[in-house]
Amino acid sequence: MWRIAVIPGDGIGPEVTTEALRTLREVAPDVEPDLLDHINADRFLASGTALSDQDFARVQRCEGALFGAVGDPRVTDPGYARDVLLRLRFDLDLYVNHRPTRLLHDRLSPLRDPARRALDCMVVRENTEGLYVGVGGAVRPGTVHETAIDTEVSTYRGVSRAMEFAFARAARSVCLVDKANAVPHNGSLWQRCFGEAAARHPEVATRHLYVDAAVMELVRDPTEFDVIVANNAHGDVLSDLTAQLAGGPGIAASANLNPRTGFALCEPLHGSAPGLTGTGSANPVAAVLSAALLLDCAGRTEEAETIRSAVRRTVADLRCTPDLGGTLTTAQAASAIRQALV
Structure with missing residues (x-):
C-alpha cells in the first residue's frame, strides 16, 4: 500500500x-x-x-501528503497558516518548492503573440530559508515610532x-533570479552556489537575471525559460x-519536497478562495495536478502522465x-477528467 496524508x-x-x-x-x-480533515x-x-504534535506525527509516518488550502476570513491571526503549512515545510525539511507550469491550451494564455504562448517551465524555489523563517521583530509596535525588521x-x-x-531537473537551461545588485550579501552566496552547480553540470546552459528583469522577460517571452531557481x-x-x-x-x-527522504507535500496554488466555497464553481484541475505531482515524486511517472493527459484533453474539449472557458461544476469537471483517463 502507498500511504499518504490528506x-x-x-x-x-x-x-x-x-x-x-x-x-x-x-x-x-x-x-x-490518512484523512486529517x-x-x-x-x-x-x-x-x-x-x-x-499528534497530527504532525501522523503526517510524518506517511510517504507523502496531499494538501488542500489553508486560510479563513474569520481567522486574523497569521500564526494559524504559519503553524500549519510552514511547520510542515520546515519540520519535514521540505527544502524545495517545485512548481512546474505548462500551458494546457492556447486559449488560456493572456499573451497576444501565439509564438510566445507555449510556456513549459519550472520554478525551483528554496523553501525553508529566506524571508519566511520569521527572523526579526518590531520595536514600539502600534505607535508612530514603530520599527519593523524582517x-x-x-x-x-x-x-x-x-x-x-534545479540543475538536475533542467532539460535545457537554468536561470538564476536574484536581486544581488541591491541585496549583495545574500546575492553573492546565491551566485557562488550557482557557479559551483554550473561547473558540476556543464551540459546545462545558464543565465542570470535580476528579479525585475526576469518579470519583464517572462511576460515578453516565457518560452525562453526552462528552469528558474530563486529564493x-x-x-x-x-x-x-x-x-x-x-x-x-x-x-x-x-x-x-525533500529529494533526499523522498517525502513530498503537494498542493494547489490557488489557496482557500473563500468567495467560491460552496458555489460548485471551484476549479479542481490544480488539485488534480497536485495529485499527479505526488505520483511523480513517488517515482510513479506513468500514472502521473495519465492524469495530466486526461486534464489536457478535457480542457481542450x-x-x-x-x-477555463467551460460550463461545468467542480464535481462535473473532475468527473470528466476521470472519464478521460486511459
Whole structure:
C-alpha cells in the first residue's frame, strides 16, 4: 500500500481535494489515505490548535501528503497558516518548492503573440530559508515610532541543495533570479552556489537575471525559460506569474519536497478562495495536478502522465469550469477528467 496524508483544510480545499483523491484512486488503487480533515480553521477557532504534535506525527509516518488550502476570513491571526503549512515545510525539511507550469491550451494564455504562448517551465524555489523563517521583530509596535525588521536568511547548505535540484531537473537551461545588485550579501552566496552547480553540470546552459528583469522577460517571452531557481520570496512571486501566464491559479500545482527522504507535500496554488466555497464553481484541475505531482515524486511517472493527459484533453474539449472557458461544476469537471483517463 502507498500511504499518504490528506489534509483538505479550509475554503474550497475540501471540495477540490475530494475530487483529486478520487482521481488519484483511479490510477493508483493501492493508495491508502490518512484523512486529517480536522486540521482547519474551525478547530483553530475553537481550541487555538492549528497542527498538533499528534497530527504532525501522523503526517510524518506517511510517504507523502496531499494538501488542500489553508486560510479563513474569520481567522486574523497569521500564526494559524504559519503553524500549519510552514511547520510542515520546515519540520519535514521540505527544502524545495517545485512548481512546474505548462500551458494546457492556447486559449488560456493572456499573451497576444501565439509564438510566445507555449510556456513549459519550472520554478525551483528554496523553501525553508529566506524571508519566511520569521527572523526579526518590531520595536514600539502600534505607535508612530514603530520599527519593523524582517531578516533574509540564506545558508550555503540551503542554497546549494536547492541549486543542485534545479540543475538536475533542467532539460535545457537554468536561470538564476536574484536581486544581488541591491541585496549583495545574500546575492553573492546565491551566485557562488550557482557557479559551483554550473561547473558540476556543464551540459546545462545558464543565465542570470535580476528579479525585475526576469518579470519583464517572462511576460515578453516565457518560452525562453526552462528552469528558474530563486529564493523563497522571489520564487513565490515568480511562480504565481508563470501560473497566470499558463491560465491562472486554477491550473497550478506545486510540490514541497525533500529529494533526499523522498517525502513530498503537494498542493494547489490557488489557496482557500473563500468567495467560491460552496458555489460548485471551484476549479479542481490544480488539485488534480497536485495529485499527479505526488505520483511523480513517488517515482510513479506513468500514472502521473495519465492524469495530466486526461486534464489536457478535457480542457481542450471545454469540459471544465468557467474560469477555463467551460460550463461545468467542480464535481462535473473532475468527473470528466476521470472519464478521460486511459
